[in-house]
Amino acid sequence: xxxxxIMALASGPGPAGVSIIRLxxxxxxxxxxxxxxxxxxxxxxxxxxxxxxxxxxxDHALVLFFPKPNSFTGExxxxxxxxxxxxxxxxxxxxxxxxxxxxxxEAGEFxxxxxxxxxxxxxxxxxxxxxxxxxxxxxxxxALRQMDGELADEMGRWxxxxxxxxxxxxxxxxxPDEDLPPGxxxxxxxxxxxxxxxLESFLRESQRAERVRTGFQVAIVGxxxxxxxxxxxxxxxxxxxxxxxxxGTTRDIVEVRLILGGMVILISDTAGLRDSEDLIEAxxxxxxxxxxxxADLRLALVTSHDDKSEFEDLMQDGDxxxxxxxxxxxxxxxxxxxxxxxxxxxxxxxxxxxxxTQRAQADLxxxxxxxxxxxxxxxxxxxxxxALDRALTAxxxxxxLVAEDLRLAARALGRVxxxxxMEDVLDRLFSQFCIGx
Numbered sequence: 001x002x003x004x005x006i007m008a009l010a011s012g013p014g015p016a017g018v019s020i021i022r023l024x025x026x027x028x029x030x031x032x033x034x035x036x037x038x039x040x041x042x043x044x045x046x047x048x049x050x051x052x053x054x055x056x057x058x059d060h061a062l063v064l065f066f067p068k069p070n071s072f073t074g075e076x077x078x079x080x081x082x083x084x085x086x087x088x089x090x091x092x093x094x095x096x097x098x099x100x101x102x103x104x105x106e107a108g109e110f111x112x113x114x115x116x117x118x119x120x121x122x123x124x125x126x127x128x129x130x131x132x133x134x135x136x137x138x139x140x141x142x143a144l145r146q147m148d149g150e151l152a153d154e155m156g157r158w159x160x161x162x163x164x165x166x167x168x169x170x171x172x173x174x175x176p177d178e179d180l181p182p183g184x185x186x187x188x189x190x191x192x193x194x195x196x197x198x199l200e201s202f203l204r205e206s207q208r209a210e211r212v213r214t215g216f217q218v219a220i221v222g223x224x225x226x227x228x229x230x231x232x233x234x235x236x237x238x239x240x241x242x243x244x245x246x247x248g249t250t251r252d253i254v255e256v257r258l259i260l261g262g263m264v265i266l267i268s269d270t271a272g273l274r275d276s277e278d279l280i281e282a283x284x285x286x287x288x289x290x291x292x293x294x295a296d297l298r299l300a301l302v303t304s305h306d307d308k309s310e311f312e313d314l315m316q317d318g319d320x321x322x323x324x325x326x327x328x329x330x331x332x333x334x335x336x337x338x339x340x341x342x343x344x345x346x347x348x349x350x351x352x353x354x355x356x357t358q359r360a361q362a363d364l365x366x367x368x369x370x371x372x373x374x375x376x377x378x379x380x381x382x383x384x385x386x387a388l389d390r391a392l393t394a395x396x397x398x399x400x401l402v403a404e405d406l407r408l409a410a411r412a413l414g415r416v417x418x419x420x421x422m423e424d425v426l427d428r429l430f431s432q433f434c435i436g437x
Contacts, residue, residue, distance in 0.1 A: 005031070006105035006113075007096050009089065016084030021092055024071070024110055027101045028078035032065060035080070035095055040065050050082060052095040059088045073110055074117025115418065122418040123151040126374060130213060137262040142212050146373060152417045158199060159413045162384070165191045165391075166406040169399050188402070189392065196388040203381050206372035211296065213373050215257065215264040216360035219292045220322075221311055222301035224272030227324045230343035231301060232256055232269040235353070241269045252284060253291055261357035268295070273310060289314065297359055299352075301341075303329065320355065322348075377416050384412040 005025025011018070023031055032039045034053070040046035040063050050058045062081040071077040080096075082088050096102055111125045120128075127146030134140040145151075168188035211217070220228045229241035236256040254269040268291050271284030292298050298319040300311045308321065315321075323331045326340040326347050334340050339355070341348035372378050387409035394401040 003101060005099075005102045006109050007093070007102055008105040008110070009093070010079070011084070014084075015086060018081050019084035019089045021080040021082065021089070021096065022110070023078045023080075023096065023102065024073040024075045024105075024113060025101070026076060027099055028065065028076040031096055031099050031102065032063060032078055034099055035092075036061070036063050042067050042070075045081075050080065050092060050095070052091060053098045058091045058095065059083055061092075069117070069119075072119065073113040074119045075113060121149075121152045123155070123377075123416060124149060127151070130373065136259055136264055138212050139264065142371070142373065151372070151377075154202075155413055155416045156419075158195070158202075158384075159410055159419075161191070161195050162388075162406055162410040162413060165195065166403060166410060169403040169406055192388055192391050192406070196385055196392065199381060199385050199388070203372065203378060203385065206378065206381075210371060210373055210378075211360075211363070212263070212371075215266040216297070216356075216363065217295040218265060218267045218297045218299060218356060219288075219295035220267065220269055220299045220301055221273060221288060221292050221314060222324075223303075223307055223310060224274055226272065226301045226303055226307075227343055228269050228272070228301050229254070231322070231324070231341065232267055234343045234346060234349055235267060253287055258356075260353055261361055263357065263360040265356055265360055267356075296363060297356070318359075320352075322352070372416075380412045380415045384409040387412060 003026065005023055005027035007021065007023045010020040010022040029039050035050050036046075036048035037051075038046075038048070040048075042065055045062045045064055048061060048063050050061045052058055059082045061083075064079040064081070066072070066077040066079075068075050080092060082092050097104070108125075108129075111120070111128060114120050115122060115125050124147050127143050127148075130143035131140065131147055134143050165188045168191070220232060222228050229243045232241050232254065233239055233243065235258065240256050241254040252271070256267045256269070258265045258267060270288030270291055271281065273285055273288060276282050276285065292314045298315055299322050300308070300315060300319065301322045301324045302308060302311075303324050319337070321338045323329070323334060323338055323340045325342060325344075327342040327345045331340050339348050339352060341352060343349075372381060387405045391402045391405035391409070394405065
């Protein structure tokens, strides 16, 4: 809890039918009394006249009061739903700020207070932020699942499994003469090995599912003047990249964001691949090859079958060869993995968009468990896996090293949700082994 009361416009800026001004903190009741003449019943809307500190009327508003701890932040929360005119909103905010200990909220401060007061964990707060920013149905579904606690529950199960292993190891160290189950070290080692393998699999799957939030990465590669920039302009339906007959025009990566089939797809136009003594163009080629290696799907645009040898080292299973300039080149029937396209007549572009949609949905749309949606999550799990690996390689005669690595693993997993307390290890130890009889 804090002494200050924060306030912010919770609805969008600009004129609107209704604007919501939200406050959180101990001065909420004072604001309600001073501006509306009373504090409404908890969680019941009250129509009241809003006045400034000189008792001049500002507006008629709906007033809602959520007393602590049953509120979004865990503190007293007050909402003033006023008409959305600029003057009304401005004067209401100024009147609120005129009350002692009320100040404007910083970015994310309402959610931060909710976390600090135990109303949500870090993953739920991140899910809320993702839900606000969601552009597609798949992003919305993923964010809502995370906000509802699916990722926190998943990480909680992993952490509980580590603590079970730690309880075994601690029993070997602290209570060697007690009547404990035999073979604790072997049991712990088997548990650690199984847990490490499951976490590694979960991490690999989550790296794919993260693309739902950040976007499915597609790279267009080809020789200079193959038509890559024209193609990306057609897909974007705007002039995103400069088109020129001069070879080497595109030197940096031009990225276009598309929404197809409810998925975010990021398509990159890259520098034409060729040897060049121009330092800037050579750097562009290096970046193009790097982006192609990192992409989820590569589209190789060629104007001759002979060009394929130039890019075969970049192409992977499932990538697509685009046979360009189909309006003037006499391509034979396209084979599997090939598609004839023309930026001039748009031949093949609808089919290409369908393929991109299907690939993105197939790659990103089948992850059932709550995924690790952010790099922070993945780094914490990698650290936990590394600690489990060290615990497996520790000598059987040094159980204290095993226990320390397990503590580090549990702490790393706890950082995903913001829970890093290790006090429950001893409770688990006593409850499992009936120690202290």
